Amino acid sequence: MSEELKMEKVYDPSRVEGKWYPYWEDKGYFHADVDDTKEPFSIVMPPPNVTGALHLGHAIDSTIQDVLTRFKRMQGYNTLWLPGTDHAGIATQAKVEEQLAKEGTNRHELGRDKFLERVWDWKSEYGGRITGQLRRLGASCDWSRERFTMDEGCSDAVRKVFVDLYNKGLIYRGNYIVNWCPHCHTTISDIEVEHVDREGHLWHLRYPVKDSEEFLVVATTRPETMLGDTAVSVHPEDERYQHLIGKTVVLPLVNREIPIIGDDYVDREFGTGAVKITPAHDPNDFEMGLRHNLPSISVMDREANMNEEAGKYQGMERYAARKAIVKDLEDLGVLVKVDHHEHAVGECYRCSTVVEPMVSKQWFVKMAPLAKPAMEVVKEGLMEFVPDRFTKIYLGWLENIRDWCISRQLWWGHRIPVWYCEDCGGEICVQEDPEICPKCGSKHIAQDPDVLDTWFSSGLWPFSTMGWPEDTPELKQFYPTSVLVTGRDIIFFWVARMVFMGLEFMKDVPFKKVMIHGLVLDAQGRKMSKSLGNGVDPLEIIDQYGADTLRFMLITGNTPGNDLRFHPERLEATRNFANKIWNASRFVLLNLQDYTEGPRGDLKLEDRWILSRYEKTVKEVTIALDRFDLGEAARLLYEFIWNEFCDWYIELAKGRLYDKEHPEARHTVQSILLEVLEGTMKLLHPYMPFITEEIWHNLPVTGESIMIQSWPQVEGYQDSSAEEHMNQIMEVIKAIRNIRAEMNVQPGKKAEIILVAPEQESLGVLEMGKECIRLLAGGSQVDVVASLEVKPAQAASAVLEGVEVYLPLRGLLDLDKEIARVEKEIAQALQEQSRLSGKLNNEGFVAKAPEQVVAKEREKLEGINGRIGALQVRLAELKEA
Template structure:
């Protein structure tokens, strides 16, 4: 279509060029567009063996296509016949049901009177396509409809044509719908086609392949375009007073998915493939568990399609594609052969003409799993790579591609093509619309990676449109959605964003904010790496000198967290939950490693104990190197760059690239299966003790920070901390806190820590935890603090007053959404709680 549009812009049609020259133009476009696709994949970091790149029109694959077609023909599964097909007037070819999109549109229902032969009696039929009445061959009624029983066996006179058509009975007719009488046009309606076959009715085609009325209709209408003919026919029927009524009617209109043109059911000579045997085998292979859908719900979709499958129309009236290996002699006899020479031998003559039709593109694509591996030859590649582990694809081509690969691969190799089928969601545009060139809303991943100005983005989106008239609207929408174009986010940010969005949902809306967040995450990783490498430089003499027994509580804690991360990410890969895997990676790097461990590690690296410093620097290196390997499948470029610098400092640089390094194993960092006995409970290497102590430490630091915020302390101001211990029968919490002292002082800006038995006489805010109560000793200017607290109380009081006015208004309660009323009520309660705390503090000051 794109090439034809380009030629039209030059005032040239494909027929002007001829088939050979037109195909050359398409090859040129293929080279351009194909190279664009592979350059996108390479830039995104797809680690393929690019020496094995294949195209369905390659010589080897074309040989496989011919072999399969001839073999299926010889087995009786492929046949040629005149049947009703979906005809695209613009493309001038048959298209499959899967290439037709039916959407509800506003139309009309015409009620037309048909006279009974040799009688003043008449019946009324209803139709949404009055132009097809020229091809009517019968009117059908339900066999149980008593209203029309007396007409069975009689004939009607077809208006405007004068042809006598019979009244037939068929269960297909719904007596309660419309008038209960249905016009039958077997050559232009799929349901009528089946009914026509049941009653041996004539099939009269009244339309040319161009969508014009042909010689089988009255001369007056011949040559008229189908919709112009509709208007003329309705006008003539009205003049004859045969139009009983015209009503507005919503109907499903079938349109070609590539052209948007209304599809016309037409009788044409086509090649078909009998699908019954293949569908049964396809169902069996999935039902048996040999092939698995992920998510599993797509199996139901697959099953439903195969259970209702029709014979596949595999021929297309196009010039581009695999030409059907069938040859005709002058008498019209067909010879199907692997080569022209073989066909000539079959015919006993050389005066043969090859079929002009090409195969449906999904016919050759259905052979992909084995044709790319050298079949029909027995090759090492076939032995090694068939079946493959997984096919990653979209739900929109389960029928087009997945099902046909399963059926054809098993038929010709005896193998399944793949074990798992992972169905990912479709990336839609920001408005939830499917991306397409015709809509001008496609987002090129290279533009996200490299960046693009708004002017260049508009120019790119409005070029090579199927409908050039849309250019202005597309430009306007693009400038509205992306006024600044796209910044250069890099491949890693895009990859990570897509992985986080892989929630197994059917559709995923494009979200620029998500990509911005991923870019910030990349920056976080880069800055964390700088910190790690800086400390390696500072403590170079300590690298590789530590013993496992020297590891502190925080070192063992981050190793425990790392082991849990490896386990979670490994499970994410096994279950194809890439969103959960990336969520775990993000949480570990941003929160556990950067926000907590790096800050805690700073304390250890300043320790006077050389063993503590050595253990922490080695843990820092070991953990970060493992994190780079864990994140690498999602962020290959950044992790490779950092790993090349970091890995030589560990014993992990056994491979030249991180992508060849082994994925981390949890047990190498912490034994997650250990069970702590009573003697281990205080050990820094005990899983229970590590998790429990770090949780306790974090709670203390967080609550002290909350206290500081409530008291408006400056970040640089260090203040004393008073701790009151709650009674505990199992633990010496003062010893635990003393172990944490340096961490608390550093991360919570505490100058000293004192244990007290009571807070009596100390009028400062208190934070209570299950095991301790915390108080910061701060010298307060009573007058200044009184003013501050009074202002806070006044501010919150005004907000409560405004909310109460709303909530006391019956009209608001009646009209506002329940969730909004609930939010306002909750906010009032929260503010009253804050005011009560502030008033208590004010009372103490007084």
């Protein structure tokens, strides 16, 4: 190697990262062709919303997938990471409707066809933003196979699945209570409702029992819905009310007679034990209404304003109507009392509007027949969750699953492939758009205006993206996929649905493993949101620190399934790690300018130690990655690179590197530095692809890119005795460094070092490591002896297992000045001790001060006591010297 080093003195992530991604993409390294000679490894990317911008949730999710993909690619697997985006029905339509509103128009004025043209235009202009951002993060997915949930292939798959399920009787249309968002003007599924604790009220209302002097007092958090009450329910075993079951009460304000019913669902301990039943505005009331054949009266429209059933309150917004109704109830003497009450309120996950349960005609998937096999494959171990604790969550949801409402009152999305005949009333569900009614031949047919829930198409993602319903080579090689990486918050939204869709249509699980990661929270443990203003833009981090730093920070200190708190100072620490790697690599490369390949000479202890530690790191990192413990693998790499390779071996290597008189020894250490650096960069590449690529291209190695090199395989370097012996030498060096620091010995002053080792083995180890100790402990000379007749004069000491360390202080420092300095420190510490003791002995202070303040003062006293003890030991050593 004789070329001039091209690595800049200071690591600049923007310069390095800006050039390598286009290089990889141009070379086609991310692309995977079908190859039956290789074992496959495949991942499908959880498709981010086409409206989206990169956030930290995407960043951690994509980084985990990229680490696994790069790792398996280097191991020789035929690796496919298939990317794509989701059409995001509600969010995308909202974006375009916002644009139209600014133009003074709306989708209804445009009409459906023109509106959809505008949405496709918007998608064309803005839809590629997040995929560009994923490239900046370093995502090595096969962009040539990028899919969109509404592209032609995915649309064909969606149509076939709907028609097949419909024909099997697993898709049906019926009146059912759904969650209605008055802002987005569509239904949303149960799992798209976010429940937020809010301060509210519990109104106690007196309902008179007909032909009686009795009243039933009911408690409600939503008095505006009482206008739609069709019963009052009590627990059938509640002795307070058993005699009233079968009678009727007169509904205040409406004067409608409604029955008193008994139902086990009622909680006797909540409120008064009597509850109003409004089947049209509460899912539990709806179920009770079905059990008791109650009528369903809706008192609100789709804007959440009161409708004609609300009488004089018609046209009022729901919360304005609440105030008016409460006032009227109070005037009638019906309002008994109002309690403050904190309860969970359901909000739309998109816009945070409080959802309104409503009875509506919608399309549903029957879940019971599909959920059972989706549970069995997990129970039988055919699909595993990592970590395993999420298995219980998954099974629990499927055991209690309700039918899935799949219709949405939107225009953007996969339109429901059902047509209605205006003449015979027939319902037509077919793969191709019909021109006439097959029952009566009429041309007067109209397609259902609704679209499918976005999660319907996402549920087909693992196989629709590979060409299904065609029997493609990709499906044969890459399905089932190897692992799904996703956040814990969408096990229900997405994971379970992919499982039952895969089993139904592919007759196999969609993935063998499901790796669940936690959420990225702020430093206080809160979810990041616009309303809290605590969000962090990954692109700003990349601009400031580089993608490698962000990636490594997100993975380190994180365990599978657990949430990660974002602390900005961790970015600083990771950037320091990147700089450490850069500087160490640069040092090694500067000392390889005259290096040529050739056999190594004799290995010293430190050589055998670093090679043994390197082999162990290779093995342990590989094992951790194979079990998806990416955080542990990253920790192992960090410890090896920073502590063992940089802080110890490189420092130990300098003596031989600079020794021009012994070229063989220099060549040996050059060879080891190169092998360990090259191998370590390969291990680190999945985590930090940019910096490792840059360093690798400066190494005297062959090949176009580090990412297509083989994963390190090391055999024969394991040397437990070298590790044990080197650890003993390192402990001695640390002890001497501690003595020098405690005694204020200037770094540049060389010291005589005396080591006493009575045991023959320790004596031999220390003799072998004398040069290491001299180099790294600032020694002028190192004497190793089995025993001492007389303790060295004016020496500080330390006792380790099997070794006594002496550092004669003569000539290293002015003893009188040092004694005076330590005595002054002791006096100051004693003064502080007296102050703290007096404070804590003051009964008034201890009794009146907050407990945490008293505890803090006790902690300070304990610390100062320890400091006084250490200073007194040091003073004694100085005086003895």
